[in-house]
Structure formats: C-alpha cells, structure tokens
Amino acid sequence: MMTGVTADSSADIFASVDVLSKLSTVSSETNTKFGGDVVNTFLSTASNLTDNSRTAAWDPKRKTSGAITLLNAIESFVKMLEPSNASFVIETPNILLQGCFFNSTLDKNYTKSFKARLGVSMMINYTDIQHMVENVTNITVSSTVYISLSDLIDVTGNAFQGYFLNSLIQSTSISTGSSITPTGIGISMTFENDNKTQSTDNAVCVFWDKNASSGTSRTGDWSSYGCQTIVTGNVTTCRCNHLTSFAVLMAMTVLQDLLIVSQITQIGLGVSIGALCICLFIEKIVWNSVVKSNISHFRHTALINIAFSLLAADICFVASDFPLVKKWGLLCSGITFLSHFFYLALFFWTLCQSLMLFHQLTFVFHQLRKKMYMTVSFGVGFGCPFLIAMGTFFYYFPRGTYRNDRVCWLKPTGGPIYAFIIPAGTIVIVNFLIMIVVIAKLMRPSVSDGSKAEDKETAKNILKAVLILTPVFGLTWALGFATMQPATKDVSTVFNYAFSIMNAFQGLFILITSCATEKKVRETFLKKIFNIEPKSSSTSTKSEFTSKAAPS
Template sequence: MSPEKGRVQLSPESSCALFQGQRQARGGSGPQLDPENGAGELVLISVYIQLDFTDDPWLAALSQPLTVLAASASSAPVTLTGLNLTTECNVTHNGCSYCACLSGYQWNSSVCSHHQPCQTSIKHRPCGCLVLNPTEVGYCQLLPPASVFNTPDSQCFMLAVQHCPTANTTYICELQSLGLSPLRVTVSVTIIQDGDTTCPEDSSTVAWNVTRAGHVAQAPCPGDRTGTVKRPCGPDGVWGPIHSNCTDTGLLALLLRAQLLQAGQGWPEEEVSQILAQLQEQVEAVTSPSDLLALVGTMTVLAKVVADTGTQLNCSALEAVLKTTDKVLGMNSSSLWTLALRQMPSVGSSLLLAVETLAHSLCPQDQPFSFVLPNVQLQSQLLEPTFPANYRVSFPTQPPLQAWIPRHSLAPLRHNGTNVSITSLVLQELDHLLPSNYGQGLGDSLYATPGLVLAISIMAGGQVFKEGEVIMDFGDIDGSPHCVFWDHDLFQGKGGWSDAGCQVQAASASPTTQCICRHLTAFSILMSGHTVPNNPTLELLSQMGLGASILALLLCLGVYRLVWRFVVRNKVAYLRHSALLNMVLCLLAANACFLGAPLLPAGPHSPLCLAAAFLCHFLYLATFFWMLAQALMLAHQLLFVFHQLSKLRVLSLMVLLGYLCPMGLAGITLGLYLPRGQYLSKGACWLDKKGGALYTFVGPVLAIVGVNGLVLTMAVLKLLRPSLSEGPQVEKRQALLGVIKALLILTPISGLTWGLGLATLLEEVSIVPHYLFTVLNASQGVFILLFGCLMDKKVQEALRKRFCCSHPPRSTISLATSETCISANSKGRSKDAR
C-alpha cells in the first residue's frame, strides 16, 4: 500500500515519523466489523508526515490527537491511534539533511544505494544514516526479522527483535551454503535489570560495555589485530584480567596464502620462498600465543605443500626457515610457549615435523650447505657416486654431538645418476616443548632430556630414505639413558617418544653414551629421574657383596653337613633348622642367578633373560616366605605350648608356604605384566619398577617383615606377663628367649634391607640409600651364616665336639633347650641332650 502523505510546516528543524494506525473503510476485501455498532475496519498502514517543531518541548505535541487530511474528496477520514518515530534528521547549513534510523528501523536498500552515508563522529550501523537533498523526503522502514548489510570488507547479518527479552536469551545463527556444512554461531544476550551488580564501562584498552556480574564481556581486538578479547566481570562488580585471542593481521595473511597454496591456488615454486622470507620478517610481530600458533601453522602448511608438490628450496629460503626457527625456539618459554602449549599441546611436534621437512628439501645445486645459529645447526652434504667408508658429522654442542652412518647402510642407494644427500639438523630447546608422551616400554614417568634433538634424513632421487643404521654419540650423560626417537604417529597423531629399533651401548674408547638406531628420524636421549644412576662403585660393591654372600651361604651348607644330626634331635629344632636350610638354598640360588643375569642378552625378546628374571623373582620371594614360615612356627610354639602338631604336618605346611605361595605370585606377575611390556626392566634381567612389577616383590617382603615384627612384639608381651598355666617358668622363659633371638635375626636382615630398597624407589636426589641398600642386600648371606648358624649354641657345641673331641656338659641349658618337646609328666627338668 502506498503511504498517504501530508505536510505541516512549523519550523526549519524537521523530523520524520511513521504512523501506524487504524483507518475506517466502507468497502474492500479486508475484515469487516459490525456496522450497527458504528465500528469500521481496523487496518495497519504506513503514513509519512513531516513534523516541524518551534518549541523545545516538542515531544508534548505528539501526545495530542492528530488529524490527517484526506488525500481526495472521496476518501474517508483517517484516525491515527498509534505513533512510532522512525527517523531523526538534522538539517545542515546547505539545506541537506543527515537522517539516521532509530532502533528497529533501516533505510530501504534502493534508497541506500543512491545516497551517500553520513560523515559524522557517531558510528551508525551499515546504511543507518544517509544524506538527503533539501527537496527529498523519506523515512526508515521497519526492520525485517533478519537482514543483511554489505560493506566493502565484510557482510553483517542483523536480527531484529521487536521486544526486549525478559531473561537471558541465546540466539543461534546458522549459515548455510551449497556444498558446505552448516555453520552455527551462538549469540548470548544478557539482560541487566535494576539492582543487578554490574561492572562499569571501561575504555582503558578497548571499549568495555556495562556487564552483569558473573558474565564475560567480549570486544573486537584493537588496532591491526584480528580476533576477540574477553574480560570477566567478577561477582562483586570488579573487572578481571583481559584474555586476548588476537592475532596479527600480517601473520594471518601469510597463513591464508599458505592455505591457498595447499588448496591448489598459486605457484608453489615461487610463492613458498616469498612466504618464508616474509615470515622471517613477521617473527618480530609475535607477541601473543595466537601469533605463535599462526606462525607455526604457516610453517606446517608450507611443509605439506613442499612435500606434496616436490618443491625444492634454495639457500636463501632455507636460511629464512632456520632463522625463523631459531627465533621461535629462543622465545621466552615461560610466557608465550606455555600459553600456546595449553591451547595446542602438539604445537612443538608440528614445528619439529615442519622444520624436518623443509630442511631436507634443499635443492642439490646449493649443497654442501652449513648453517649455525644458537638454537639451530644444520649440515647438508651431497654424496659422491663413490660413497666414503662412513658418513660422519659433528656439532659443537655442549657436550659435543657426533653421528655417523655405516657404509653398508648407504650401499643400497648407490645408483647411477641418482643424487643422494644427507641432512643433519640439531634443534636446541625443542625437546622441552614436545608433549610428555611416552610409548610402550617407557612407562609413565617423567624423563629429563639433554636439551637437543638430532634429525637425520636422506634424500635419494627426490624420495625420503628412512631405512639405515645410524650411530650417535651424545657425550657423557648422567643417569640411566634411553635412546629414543620422536614418532609422529603415536597418540592419535600428537606424537610421542619411542625406543623401537634403538638401543644404548657404551662407547669403547670414552665414557660417553652412544645410541644405535636402525631407522632415520628425530632422535634424542631420555634420562629417567627414577632410575639408579650408573655408578661403577655401586656396581663393584654389589658384585663383591653378592660374591661374599654366596661364599657365606656355601660355608653355611658345609656347617650343616657336619652338625646336622647333632642339632635336630627334637621336633622343634628339626623344623627350625629345616626352615633355615631351605632359606639358605633359595638365597644361594637367587644370588647366583642374579649375579649371572648381566651376562645374558637383555630385552623382552630374550628367553634366557626372561627366565632369569622369573627365577630371581621366585627364589627371592621363597627366601622371605621361608622366613615367614619359621616365624609362624615359633609363634605357634609360643602360644600353643600344650597343643603341638606332628612334625610331618608342620613341615608340609611350611613347604606349601615357602614354595607354593611365591611360585603363584611370580606366575601371576609374569602373566599380568609381560603382555603389557612392563615386566622386564630396561637393559636388565630384573623386574620393571615403572610398570609396577617390582612392587609385587617389595610388597610381600614388607608384609612378611611386618608379621615378624608382630611376633616379636607378642613375644615381649608374653615375657613381661608370665602365666602359671603355660608350663614351668624356666622353660617358658627359655622358649620366649629363643623366639626373640630368631626374630631379632630375621627382622634386621629383611626389614632394614628392603626398607632401604623401597627408599631407593622413591629417592631421586641422594645416593646414600642406594649405597646402604647395596651393602645390606649383598651381605644377607653373611648375616645368615653369623647370626642364624654360627651363633647358635647347639651348633657351637657340635662343632667343638667335631673338631676338638670334647663332650658337652650333660645338663647344659641354652636357648636351644627351648626347642625340646615338653612331655605331659614333665616336672620342670630338661632331658639330657645326649
């Protein structure tokens, strides 16, 4: 419907109004009201009227009834019942009008395209204010529910809301395009009511609007940066810190150019070098984590373009890559890198792969090539048709790093006319930026690294050659080293350290750490923070202690061979010395197995190493379970003096406890941890403590020590509280003294030794627990010989009788007499030992 127009001139100042009203009509196709009631049809119309006001309180005029003249004599009069202002115009000195649309209205697109926008300090939305000539009239129209505004550099989508929401509302804008997935954008509107706590307006860095407490305000990035900045409003109405997600527009432009190259738009041979040169200049613009991620992202995309298209770099382009990488690695890791790693933990792995790919893409005409910077060192060499004996390269790092590839690894590349180039790249400080991901066999422990990564690659005929043996010398490394490489395929493409195909070997001519790997990639060294350092003194003490322990145990067997029939003339003595004899046999076999294990080839694929670890685990456990059997037997003699078991039954129970229980524990440990690759320790035929297999040995040992301690406590209490119902006082006290003596022998040997053993698992700094544990553990055989065998008075008497031909007294009373069986009709006197 065309609007009916009228005009009332009152003053030079003008205002445009849109009238929405009701018109009485006597005909037409619209809804009809009852004519008897004198009511006509109600119609929503648009009428343009220009109002001029002479008085300042001009708003009062709008509240008065208005009469609109009929357009023609035949037209019915119109009564306006509602009025909304749409446009506000200010007349300039030359008669033109600056007309701006009020909230909820906009100019028609055809009108907007034929008029200039207003040039004022007030920022209106696109096509919100137009310049009208003096002879022109017009008014803004009601906004549709959704509209689009086009500007030279962007496109704005606007949603018109007729009524202000009464509560917080979330709007979802869905953009759809043919062939692409829909894009959803969420817009949250927060309603602020009277009495709500708010943060005030602030324009310190950017313009922050009034924000309700507990919400986060967003604003566009200032200056030549793209993105948003966020600032939380605290519950007390105080602004919080600003969180920036702004990226330099120059870095984003380079990233976009690289992405267009990847999509197939452009000439990689020309543009890759140009982008790399500009990227080197843009490093100085990196001031935020987003800038750093954009820079690394550009290098990553360019590396993919170079690899996919076979593009070769010249010297200047590769120098730009290395200089950019050197500056990136030299950035303060406590600020930019830390925040960037929080947003993208794999950014270090992406940088490593990009630099590796770009480094070995140097064209053969520019080789040999050498470049040294504080954080980046590169050497690239083109091999002659007749290869040298070995390819060798060295870098002036601290400690010096050397690497060589044997000739037999290069022999398969010898083809007529084929260019073979080897690129060796050392990156300092990059290993600290890689995620702490460890592959199978390395456990979940945190490792220390020497601060460098060595990447070696071979290009033959334009193709990357990944096979071949490489030997690396990383210098004198403290701790227990692991030769590893960075596998980009681990952990769903995030990358991780792996030791597959790599092993450590000691250098023959110097005390340095050498790694041998059977493939080419990025290598480094991991030093376990929980591994006992390689110490020649500790190894010598351990070997000497084990040798002395084996000799002592053999001597103990010889003593028992001489005096056995003299010391086992009653049931208690027989059971006690039987337990001690089995303990000696188990410990002797375990020490011999453990001493010979280093001579076997280490690794989970060595059956001999696996068998040695299982036997050591079983035999050491059996030693301690026989200690437990001896303690339980003595406790039974102490508590149940008049309820004795037969010798055969007690011995059968002791054998089950001493051998069957440790065999079951060792078997369960083997079946549980071997499939996981966590059974064997790295480089040794013993249990792995990182995966938890070692704790299946330490746990039962400490439990046995605890039981022995309880028996000792019980013996002391019994000794302090004698009871007349438990037999004669003298023999009871002698039995208690025998129990206490046995426990005082067992507890220091097992408890102190393996208490220190547990400390070595937890200790990361001091080496004192390692020394104490090594000495005590290797001397257990000596302790058993002295305190378990030679200090026994029965043994001493038998030895004197054997070698001195002297007979012991007929009525000798010693701690061993507590082992005699007390008959029911005993009157307090012990039988003659003979």
C-alpha cells in the first residue's frame, strides 16, 4: 500500500491515481476484505492527491478524467471495508467516511451527517435495508464525502453544458459480502451550495453515470435520471432511487438569456395555440362551402390534422413546463411520448399532403378515391408516428435512457432523439423533391389544361402551403437539433433564440399560409361570419346583370 505519498508533478499524480485504480480493481475482482487501517491508508493517499495545494499540478486536459478514475477507485475500495464495530468513522483532510454495519436486527433509518463541517447529510429508510437483510446476513452501508474533488472535475458532457459543480461530492454504497447486488434502494441527501451568491433556481441533483456517453473521450457523464431536486434557501435536497456518487450542479452563466428565451417561448406558444384554434374554427365554418371536390377534401383533411397535431404537441410542450410534471418521472415520460407522437404526426401529415398532390398531378387519369385516400392517410399520418413512438418508448424506457434529464423530451444523446430526427428529416427531404416535380408539372400546359379550374387552384394552394411550411418545419427542428450539440456560449445562445422563435410561432405560420392567404377560404369565412360579400362576386353579378339587360 502507498503510504505518505507526495506527488508534486502531474506525472506523479496520474501515476499514483493509476496505482490506486489498479489496486482497487484487483481487490474487487478477488473479493478481498480490508480492515479500517488499510482503508484509512488508501483514503489518506487519495486525500493527499486531491489536496488544494496540488490542484495546480493536475494536467488541465486530464484532470477531470483522472479525478473520475480516482472517484470510482475510492467508491469501489470502500465497499471492501470489513468494519470491527457497528458504526465507523474514518477522517482524512479531504475525504471523510462514515458508515454502519447491519445484521438481522434493524429498527431505524440509516442517517449520517457531515453538516458540522460540510453541510452534507444522507438518509436511507430502514425498510429498504430490512428488505436486503432478509436475504443476506451482513450489510455494510458507507458514505464518503469528498471535500476538494469537485474542484478537479469540469462539467464538459452533452447533458449539462454551461453547468458547474456547486456542492461537494458524496458517495453512498452498500456492501453485502455476497454476489447479491443492492437494487431498489432510495436515498435522501442534503447539500449546502458552495457558491451562495448563485441563484438556486436551476439547481439539479445529479449522479455519475459510468455507462453514459459524455460526447468526450472519457466514458461516463453526469445524469439526473431517477433524482428529484428540492431547493430550500441555500440547501438542496436530493431524493434518488439508486445509490452511487452524487452532487449538485448549477448553471454557470447568468440566467437572463434563458429567461428571455423562456418568455419568447411562452408568448409564442400562446400565439401558436390561439392561431391553431382559430384555424380549426375557420375550417369548421367554411368546410361545406370550400370542399367541393376530392382534391379539396384531401387538402382540408390534411390541414385539419396538421393543425390538430401541432396544437396537441404545443399543449404537451406547455404542460411539460409545470414543476409538478418535471418532478413526477412517469408523468414526464408520458408527456415525452405524446410530444414525440404528435410532432411526428405533424410531419407525416405533411407527407400525406405532398404525396396526394404528387399523385393527383402525375396520374391524371387514375384519381384517388376518397375512401382509399382517407384510409391510407390516417394509417400513415397517425399509424406510423404511433408505431415509432411506441417502439422508442418500449425500447429505451426500461433502459433508463428514454427522456432528457432536464425537460420532458427525448434524450438528446444516443438513440431516442434519432427516432424523431430521422423520420422528420426524411420527410422534409421527400417533400422538397415532390415540390420540384409538382412545380414542373404545373408549368406544363397539357396537365394544367386537362384539370378543372377549381382543382388546379386547390393544387396551387397545396403547393403554396407545402412550399412554405416544409422549410419552416424543417428549419425549426434543424435548429432544435443544433441546440443539443456542443457549441460555444455565443453560438448556443443564437441557436436557442432562433429555435424558440421558430418553434413557438409554427401555429401562426399555418394560419397565415392555409387560411388567411387562401382566397376562397377567406372570402367564405367573411361572408358567413360578417356577411361581407367578396368584391369579385359583386363585380361578377353586376357584369351578369348588364349582359342580360343589353339588347340582343
């Protein structure tokens, strides 16, 4: 065992970390047990390496990965402690260890407090431990607090860009002395914030997930999965349904930008929801007057379902912002599923609209029947999104990688987000290709002259909607994907503002392109609601009267 280690150079520090890591790994693989003196020596060595006087000696490029390696080594080695007393305490300058040894007699909660020095405490309900005691004879629960380790760890992963550690790190683990792995153990912890001048509005409880992808060269990342955050003054309470290494993260930058983005989103979503409700109301009023042919029926059916899908998705977006939804994991996952489904339905209905237009103009003498179109459209428009959303949920939810740790949406790293990006991106590309073909067809006199004037006008309206909405939807979600990628603060801010504006006002774009600018819909609505006759109609009537009155 390394004793009295003094490592003043970066090479010495990382060599010492490597030795401790290998020692911990070999001991764990051979299931070796150690007394308190050996564990004390191990922790003293690690304490020397993480002392503030040596922080500057850690290589900046390797310090985070090195500190995480040391954290994992300590957490593993502590589990091999064989205590001589029911309660034990090991203290070094920078690492403190407290724990208890349990057997079949257990009638109180596991509670440990480091508040006097560090403002950290933890509690496990005795019923969780009692459940394990029934299956094994001896259980050791230990809690380790790291005083200076957080100074060596930068938050550089994808999940919490712009955040920093604002508390000490603590690890609580359970050793059973057997092959049984502790599961279903909940823990409640309190942390005092290190930076007491920082706003606690965005505090988030996290744990070190060894299996997560960080977007960097190292393995592992911070995650808030299974943890609930409760802030009271300068104290953050974390309630998690598993055991490992925990800490509290805070946003590094001032929240003014996020506040403005949030306000833009809230205002925009209000406008979008209002616009979509107006759009659906207009469609109800004018339906019987404007739907006179199969192609117009297809067009307005698609429009109603596009508006409905976006309206439902916007409502889910608003609901996900409530604190109650974020705290209830299952409710947040349900909102994530519905958002995924309705946003996909939005894209698939635009695809139905484009394919219908393509078919009508390409196969002039083989027009679609209404029943066939309705069956296929509803199957594609809602069936495909449902299958994709359900498949994504059932595959990733059991693995704990389904939704984002901070918002009720698909996890931005790994597979879940691609279950939205790939279908949506493919549809945008297909719609663009169809637009090119349709524009070419409409410019050919043989096709234009062979169609009814009303159908030709409807086709142009569909083309106009597809021509405008496809880039809007595509650009919006391209910006949304960009906000989830690593970027500098300035670039990230631009993407966040752009996505918030585009996403929030999609409903207004639909109202403008599909109702306000469509002449027949506009005139019919004004006539039915305000009894305003269109100018073209008056002129036509006057011309007809003059023609009849003139002598032959």
